[in-house]
Amino acid sequence: MATILDEIVENKRLETAELKKRVTLLQLKQNQLFERKTFSLKNALLQSKTGIIAEFKRRSPSKGDIHQGIDPKDVVPLYEQYGCTGVSCLADNKYFGGSAADVAQARANLTRTPLLFKEFLTDPYQLYLAKSSGADVILLIAACLQKTQCQELALEAQALGLQTLLEVHSEDELSYYDAKYIDILGVNNRNLKIFKTDIGISKSLIKNMPDDAVKISESGISNPQTVVELKHLGFNGFLMGENFMKEANPGIALKKFIEEVERCL
Numbered sequence: 001m002a003t004i005l006d007e008i009v010e011n012k013r014l015e016t017a018e019l020k021k022r023v024t025l026l027q028l029k030q031n032q033l034f035e036r037k038t039f040s041l042k043n044a045l046l047q048s049k050t051g052i053i054a055e056f057k058r059r060s061p062s063k064g065d066i067h068q069g070i071d072p073k074d075v076v077p078l079y080e081q082y083g084c085t086g087v088s089c090l091a092d093n094k095y096f097g098g099s100a101a102d103v104a105q106a107r108a109n110l111t112r113t114p115l116l117f118k119e120f121l122t123d124p125y126q127l128y129l130a131k132s133s134g135a136d137v138i139l140l141i142a143a144c145l146q147k148t149q150c151q152e153l154a155l156e157a158q159a160l161g162l163q164t165l166l167e168v169h170s171e172d173e174l175s176y177y178d179a180k181y182i183d184i185l186g187v188n189n190r191n192l193k194i195f196k197t198d199i200g201i202s203k204s205l206i207k208n209m210p211d212d213a214v215k216i217s218e219s220g221i222s223n224p225q226t227v228v229e230l231k232h233l234g235f236n237g238f239l240m241g242e243n244f245m246k247e248a249n250p251g252i253a254l255k256k257f258i259e260e261v262e263r264c265l
Contacts, residue, residue: 004061004192005193006193008061008092008095008192009120009122009144013123015094020125025125028129028131033131033133034128037161038114038136039112039113039115039136040136041086041116041137042163042184044113045085045216045237048237049265050227051216051236052237052261053216053237053240054079054088054240054244055087055089055240055241055245056072056089056098056250057242059096061095061096062195062197066241067246072089072105072109073105073108073109076113077110079244079251079254080110080111082258083254083258084113084258086116087113087115089103089115090102091103091117091133092118092120098118100129101133103117103134104134106134108134114163115134115135116135116137117129117133117135117137117139121140121141124156126138127153127156127157128160131160136162138157139164139167140154141167141188141192142166142168143167143192147176150166150176154166163183163184164181164184166184167188168205169190171205177209177210179212184214184216184237185214185215186216186217187206189220189221190219190220202233203233206235214236216235216236218238219239221238224264228261228265231265244257
């Protein structure tokens with residue numbers, strides 16, 4: 001039986017094939033953002049006290065509408081002002097209400113904060129789309145890719161000057177990690193096949209994650225004490241979206257959360 005993830009990936013393949021017909025690689029390369037110097041999320045995480053990667057998203061398959069009618073320009077400057085380590089911006093429209101244009105708008109409203117192109121990547125073309133949108137980091141989801149495919153995409157991203165966040169959900173998927181071309185190793189606490197969330201996934205996988213990896217925990221984090229606990233276990237960062245985006249002012253929500261984490265550390 002096909003899972004939600006299978007449906008999303010198949011839809012993404014069709015979307016990408018259509019986009020290729022409308023916008024060529026040459027056109028993407030000619031975008032002025034393509035030549036910009038990228039910022040390092042890996043270094044930012046290593047230097048940060050709290051490591052919060054604040055996400056911009058309007059909806060999700062599991063939660064439905066989270067914060068409709070809001071744009072990155074309304075949120076990401078405050079994320080940066082109030083101390084996020086990085087910003088993640090959804091580029092998928094059908095399931096998350098995002099777009100590559102949202103990523104570009106986020107970039108235009110940030111100064112030096114690293115920006116993650118949050119998307120279901122299966123095609124090298126999407127790397128060029130990420131680069132031309134002003135991203136600094138791309139996401140590769142192990143559950144969507146064969147190991148060789150993941151390596152090829154990561155190496156091409158590296159050649160483009162983009163960092164790679166590898167997302168895993170199981171011990172088997174940890175074998176996708178290679179420090180030569182993966183910059184950040186993330187554990188998604190949400191099972192993308194059934195969209196069930198369990199923080200215990202991070203607590204379990206950290207025991208087998210390579211010591212040299214810069215590690216983040218993603219999804220289902222809403223309590224500052226959880227961040228403190230996971231930080232003490234060895235995680236460098238935490239990707240959070242819904243917890244902030246569900247609030248009237250996501251930036252203020254981030255500010256309060258970071259202050260609480262700092263009090264607890």
